[in-house]
């Protein structure tokens with residue numbers, strides 16, 4: 098029986114993927130795995146039994162990744178599972194940033210008691226003129242699952258698109274429309290785009306990514322969309338540039354006290370992934386990742402350990418998390434040989450400071466041998482999964 102702790106509302110369609118071997122709720126203790134959306138785990142007390150955390154979504158800045166790696170906790174996310182939902186809201190934001198839709202709705206609402214409302218509305222509409230997006234240039238910073246979707250959709254709407262991503266993945270590069278232009282520097286995005294949308298992760302290198310230096314280079318009246326994370330933008334610098342008209346409109350999915358109630362700033366309550374389709378997709382993918390890891394030790398879509406996905410070919414599988422240092426495999430193999438244990442299959446992959454090893458054997462691996470591996474230098478954790 099596996100215990101799963103739920104730290105946010107996770108879609109039932111996803112949870113239904115768990116069979117009778119799984120028990121899950123929000124009060125679970127001694128959990129084998131955690132399913133989480135945006136709840137912060139930075140102050141969370143990780144129990145000894147915790148093996149995996151699955152983020153039903155893309156961004157993992159709510160999870161202390163380094164601490165998890167040190168403890169041998171594998172962290173998963175669900176790449177692309179909510180990208181369409183975010184793309185649709187970004188497209189909505191593009192229109193909101195261009196046409197004075199919200200301002201005009203607010204104004205019409207004030208006309209409730211006007212007996213000549215139709216006439217008054219017609220008369221006042223000239224205050225709410227806003228440009229079309231067709232033919233304008235959109236800069237997309239970050240060409241991952243969401244950025245590529247946004248870029249392709251904007252091209253279909255008749256926009257010119259410039260994309261910037263020095264680390265673009267192969268799949269994203271294949272998926273990106275051939276009509277998107279490759280910006281070789283951020284300067285090109287800042288200086289040439291009428292609209293800029295940012296789709297990169299929040300981490301120590303990207304905090305305050307859009308700051309005074311960036312705003313200073315942008316076109317007057319540029320529209321900026323941020324559906325990635327609030328801290329990618331330096332709000333102090335932003336407010337100065339909204340006040341002086343350099344930034345014509347800022348639309349973000351992330352609330353901050355200083356941004357609320359400001360003219361030309363529209364804040365949504367982190368709604369990007371809040372569609373039934375996206376919530377189901379993310380939850381299903383996260384649950385499948387957890388099941389595959391707990392039952393078979395296979396790692397798919399981890400953000401802190403290498404992906405390793407091996408078919409089960411034997412009764413016993415040892416899953417070993419170790420530091421990425423020399424001699425670990427040699428020592429384990431020697432221990433197996435010393436105890437006359439035959440290795441059917443062995444895979445070792447590394448990622449940064451850590452590595453993951455799967456050993457399949459049809460022999461019984463006694464507890465004392467597991468403990469000897471566990472106590473060896475460089476070993477973080479050892480788990481034996483026996484298939485009946």
Ligand SMILES: NC(=O)C1=CN([C@@H]2O[C@H](COP(=O)(O)OP(=O)(O)OC[C@H]3O[C@@H](n4cnc5c(N)ncnc54)[C@H](O)[C@@H]3O)[C@@H](O)[C@H]2O)C=CC1
Nearest residue numbers: 155156239240241242243262264296297298324325369370
């Ligand atoms: N508003 C919402 O509800 C949601 C927000 N997000 C946010 O959007 C972000 C992006 O999501 P996905 O596209 O799914 O992630 P992704 O991992 O598919 O794409 C991120 C892209 O950013 C690029 N990148 C990283 N650092 C960069 C830099 N310094 N300059 C330019 N490009 C850089 C990467 O190469 C990658 O292609 C997430 O990290 C998350 O914070 C994601 C889903 C929902």
Ligand SMILES: O=C(O)CCC(=O)C(=O)O
Nearest residue numbers: 134135154155156370371
């Ligand atoms: O789960 C959510 O609603 C937030 C989604 C998100 O921000 C992400 O996937 O990075």
